[in-house]
Amino acid sequence: MNETQNSQIFNQRLPRCATLIEARLDEWLSNSERHGFIPARLAEAMRHAVLGGGKRLRPFLVLESARLCGMTDEAALNTAAAVECIHCYSLVHDDLPAMDDDDMRRGRPTVHKAFDEATAILAGDALLTLAFEILADPATHRDPEIRCALALGLARSSGRAGMAGGQMLDLMAPGAASSEAEILRLQAMKTGALILFACEAGAILANAEAAQQEALRDYGTALGVAFQLADDLLDVHGDAATVGKAVAKDQDAGKATLVTLIGADAARERLADLQGQAVDALAPFGANAAVLAAAAEFVANRKY
Numbered sequence: 586m587n588e589t590q591n592s593q594i595f596n597q598r599l600p601r602c603a604t605l606i607e608a609r610l611d612e613w614l615s616n617s618e619r620h621g622f623i624p625a626r627l628a629e630a631m632r633h634a635v636l637g638g639g640k641r642l643r644p645f646l647v648l649e650s651a652r653l654c655g656m657t658d659e660a661a662l663n664t665a666a667a668v669e670c671i672h673c674y675s676l677v678h679d680d681l682p683a684m685d686d687d688d689m690r691r692g693r694p695t696v697h698k699a700f701d702e703a704t705a706i707l708a709g710d711a712l713l714t715l716a717f718e719i720l721a722d723p724a725t726h727r728d729p730e731i732r733c734a735l736a737l738g739l740a741r742s743s744g745r746a747g748m749a750g751g752q753m754l755d756l757m758a759p760g761a762a763s764s765e766a767e768i769l770r771l772q773a774m775k776t777g778a779l780i781l782f783a784c785e786a787g788a789i790l791a792n793a794e795a796a797q798q799e800a801l802r803d804y805g806t807a808l809g810v811a812f813q814l815a816d817d818l819l820d821v822h823g824d825a826a827t828v829g830k831a832v833a834k835d836q837d838a839g840k841a842t843l844v845t846l847i848g849a850d851a852a853r854e855r856l857a858d859l860q861g862q863a864v865d866a867l868a869p870f871g872a873n874a875a876v877l878a879a880a881a882e883f884v885a886n887r888k889y
Contacts, residue, residue: 588879595879602648602665603641605658609666610635613719630700630708631715635673638691642884643783644669646808649877650787650801653870661790663725664735667716668783671743674712675779677705679752713743726790734789742782751775755840763841769810772843776816777809784808796869803866804877811859812884814852817842819888821849860885 614632616623623631644665651661680687680695681702688698697705719725720736741747751774758771784805788798821844844852863881867874 588882591875591879592882595876595883598649598876599640599642599645599880599883602645602658603639605648605662606641606644606665606669607636609662610669613666613670613715626700626704627707627711630696630704631711633699634677634696634708634712635670638693639669639673641669642812642880643672643779646780646783646805646877646880647786649880650784651790652787653801653873653877654788654791654793654797656787656791660726661787663719663722664786664790665783667719667725667735667739668779668786670712670716670719671739671748672779674709674716675743675748675752677709677712681705684752684756716743728792731790731792735786738782738786738789742778747774747778748776751778759840763846765843765846768841768843768846772813773806773809776813777806780809780812781805800866800869804863804881807859807863807866808881808884811856811863811881814843814856814859815884815887817844818849818852818856820844856885 611632613620614628614635616625616628647665647668648658648661651664652658676690677696679685680690681697687695689695693699695705696708700708716739717736720732720739723729723732725735726732743749751771754767754771755775763771781802782805784801785798787793788801793801820842843855847855860881864878867877870877
């Protein structure tokens with residue numbers, strides 16, 4: 586297949602994944618006997634945070650990496666849902682007044698604006714713990730060692746040495762001179778770690794051979810850096826209506842990014858290099874990895 590055909594398949598599979606993940610998340614967020622009683626306001630806030638929007642790129646990466654290693658979408662769907670719960674919890678907390686203080690997310694009011702700050706904090710807490718409830722469920726994988734490996738990987742990518750640690754570095758960054766190495770470390774933790782885990786989760790689910798796991802980790806590492814760099818460019822040059830959230834936030838807050846450090850033109854060149862690195866990492870999979878290669882192109886050229 587050529588690049589155009591690969592992009593067409595990607596453009597079909599991404600919304601299909603969004604539909605699948607929306608339905609699975611709706612199941613997990615339902616007030617049912619299986620899941621126990623959930624206070625109505627908390628349930629409503631969680632659903633507001635999770636359902637009805639978003640590219641669902643991270644769960645897509647879980648499904649596609651699993652597919653690449655011989656797993657079905659159904660077999661990987663719970664893991665994909667757990668990853669999306671973590672991502673959505675992070676957005677809820679990131680939008681709080683004590684963090685980035687954003688009013689809009691995915692084109693609608695953030696959770697603390699639609700409800701209140703205390704409810705938003707609890708909704709984020711509940712989504713964080715729900716992610717691990719999902720991974721611990723025997724329906725996620727029959728092998729408890731695989732479930733433990735998934736839980737460990739997700740905890741590391743989202744915790745103190747991953748996303749939460751990266752957020753702490755981000756809070757400390759405004760007004761401080763930052764080197765390229767410091768910016769890359771912050772972004773690798775805050776944004777890249779969860780994207781990396783999403784890419785390797787499929788290999789963990791399939792208990793894939795070491796070479797396949799390493800290839801997907803390399804792909805995920807490059808993709809995570811590319812995603813954040815594209816995000817930084819959108820913050821400078823993007824349109825709020827298209828992006829679905831406020832732009833120019835980093836500049837207004839005095840945060841250093843690669844774009845502010847090396848300039849937009851050099852950042853775009855770096856982005857193209859990262860796309861190439863991501864695609865090269867998929868070489869062991871041959872033509873079977875064409876959709877993930879198209880995903881790297883999407884990330885590098887995204888407008889929202």
